[in-house]
Amino acid sequence: MGQRSFNNKSTTDDVLAGIDLAGKRALVTGGASGIGAETVRALAAHGAEVVIAARNLDMAGQVRSDVLAGLGASDTSDQISLLELELGSLRQIASAVETFGQSFDRLDLLINNAGIMACPQGKTEDGFELQFGTNHIGHFYFTNLMVPYLMQAAPARIVCLSSLAHRMSPVLFDDIHFESQPYDRWVSYGQSKTANALYALALNERLRPHQVEVFSVHPGIIQTRLARHMSREDLDALMKSTLERQASDPDPDPNHGGIKTVEQGAATSCYAATAPEIAGHGGVYLEDCQIAQRLTDPQSPKGYGVRPCAYDAAAAERLWDVSEKMVGRSFSF
Numbered sequence: 263m264g265q266r267s268f269n270n271k272s273t274t275d276d277v278l279a280g281i282d283l284a285g286k287r288a289l290v291t292g293g294a295s296g297i298g299a300e301t302v303r304a305l306a307a308h309g310a311e312v313v314i315a316a317r318n319l320d321m322a323g324q325v326r327s328d329v330l331a332g333l334g335a336s337d338t339s340d341q342i343s344l345l346e347l348e349l350g351s352l353r354q355i356a357s358a359v360e361t362f363g364q365s366f367d368r369l370d371l372l373i374n375n376a377g378i379m380a381c382p383q384g385k386t387e388d389g390f391e392l393q394f395g396t397n398h399i400g401h402f403y404f405t406n407l408m409v410p411y412l413m414q415a416a417p418a419r420i421v422c423l424s425s426l427a428h429r430m431s432p433v434l435f436d437d438i439h440f441e442s443q444p445y446d447r448w449v450s451y452g453q454s455k456t457a458n459a460l461y462a463l464a465l466n467e468r469l470r471p472h473q474v475e476v477f478s479v480h481p482g483i484i485q486t487r488l489a490r491h492m493s494r495e496d497l498d499a500l501m502k503s504t505l506e507r508q509a510s511d512p513d514p515d516p517n518h519g520g521i522k523t524v525e526q527g528a529a530t531s532c533y534a535a536t537a538p539e540i541a542g543h544g545g546v547y548l549e550d551c552q553i554a555q556r557l558t559d560p561q562s563p564k565g566y567g568v569r570p571c572a573y574d575a576a577a578a579e580r581l582w583d584v585s586e587k588m589v590g591r592s593f594s595f
Contacts (some may be wrong), residue, residue, distance in 0.1 A: 265272040266539060268551030269517035270482065273525040274304035274458050275552055277533040284309035287369055287415070288535070289362075289408075291347060291401070292376025294321035297481055300528040301373055303329045305535070306342055310371070315347040315358065336402045338574070349376055349400025350386040352589055359407040368415035371535045372408060374401045374422045374458070390588060391439040393447075397454035402461055402585045409469065413595070416473035417541075421534045422462040424478040424547065424572065425455040432571035433457050433581055457581055459547050459572035464582045466545035475535040475544030482550070483520070484527035511565035518550050518566035547572060 288305045288572040293314035306312045306329050315321040326342045335341060345362055348354040362369075377397045386395035405420060412418040430452025437443050442479065445532055462478035469476060509520075533551040534540070540553065547554045547568040554565040562569060571577070586592050 265538070266531070268533065270520055270522065270550040271526060272529050272533075273523070274300060274532045275307075275525070277529050278304055278308045279537060281536050282309055283536065286371060287311045287366065287417045288311070288371035288373065289315055289345070289369055290373045290375055291349070291404070294318050294325055297484060297524055297528040297531065298373075298375040299325045299329075300405045300524045301531050302326075302342065303332065304528060304532050305371070306333060311340075312342050313343065313345050313362070313366075313369075315345040316376070317346070317347055317348045319344055319482065347376075349396045349404065350392070350432045352388050352403055355400060355404045356407065356467060356482075357481070359404065363407070368410040369408060370415045370418050372405060372412060372418075373422045373531050373535055374405060374420070375531060376401075377423065377454075379427075379451050380447040382447070383450075385439075391450060393450045393454045394438055394457065397451075398457035398461060399588055401458070403589045403591075405465070408434060409474070409593075410594055412471075412474045413472045418474045419535050420462070420465065420469075420474065420476040421531050422458045422476065423531065424462070424480055426457040426458040426480050426483070426549075427452045428459055428480075428572040429569055431456060432553045432574075433460065433577060435580060435584065437536040438584070445533075448456065456572050459568070460574065460578040462547075463545045463573060463575065464578040468593075470544060472595060475541070477499050477540070477544060478547045479534050480547065480549040480554070480568075481527045481530055482522040484522045488502070508569060511563065513564055515566065527542075528537070529587045568575075 288296050290301050294316035295304045297343050302312050302314055303307050314322045327337055329339055329342055330339050345358055347358045354572035378393055384392035386392055388476040431449045433453050433456050459478040462476045489522045530548050530551050534548050556573055557569050560570050
């Protein structure tokens with residue numbers, strides 16, 4: 263395929279050019295809108311069979327119809343199927359995995375794209391803080407239950423969507439559920455995104471012998487339904503502060519940053535799921551369709567790169583233990 267080079271302007275079609283996914287099965291959580299829907303479209307356009315896992319099957323069904331129409335395929339095509347998945351309920355997650363197993367025997371690519379951001383304080387069905395419980399614990403439980411299907415397809419890949427927001431907070435092990443401290447929607451979101459990256463690190467270590475690699479991804483700043491809990495004023499302020507922070511970067515790089523389109527925002531997920539050049543690099547954090555620089559300063563003002571809280575191996579193992587206790591189940595692969 264030759265030397266490939268991508269950046270913050272690269273799109274899904276750029277990173278998937280020349281890649282044939284025929285015979286591969288992918289599952290995209292949160293594939294009913296935003297960059298999840300674009301990920302579904304892009305993978306299907308390159309031949310993959312795709313399962314859209316979402317809580318809203320009406321929206322997922324519309325994405326399925328739109329993608330199939332764009333491919334010139336009949337609406338009866340089995341290239342894209344739907345799976346109801348509610349990440350805020352361990353009971354419903356287990357049911358979704360059971361349903362998957364009734365139709366499929368393997369899975370080549372799992373893209374953990376679903377999430378909520380900056381929502382009001384709340385709890386999941388199982389009593390977990392809502393953002394941590396949905397963004398991390400939901401995916402932790404779902405992914406670990408899906409591992410046998412990925413091992414069956416090995417070599418396989420798992421992509422966990424993290425965020426630049428990991429800089430907002432490490433995992434608050436002493437008060438994950440905001441039972442002692444006042445709730446802060448951004449601190450809550452930040453710790454859940456740090457947890458996504460740490461989970462990818464810990465899971466990759468466990469699956470390495472089984473030829474299943476796990477990557478975490480910062481998709482970029484994109485305006486999608488992820489921001490549905492924010493007012494227009496809040497969203498405008500967030501975009502303004504993001505651009506101001508990037509402008510003040512002491513070491514700017516035109517290949518990083520900016521506000522992305524949906525096609526650009528989904529590109530790093532597709533890159534992580536398919537790029538041959540990152541084979542053997544499981545556990546790393548990706549941004550702008552490349553392996554991110556590991557920063558050593560936990561307060562680095564640099565506008566790109568991954569801070570230590572999101573690649574701390576000891577924290578990753580602690581998070582694994584805490585997460586197993588929360589779901590009431592130990593996992594060994």
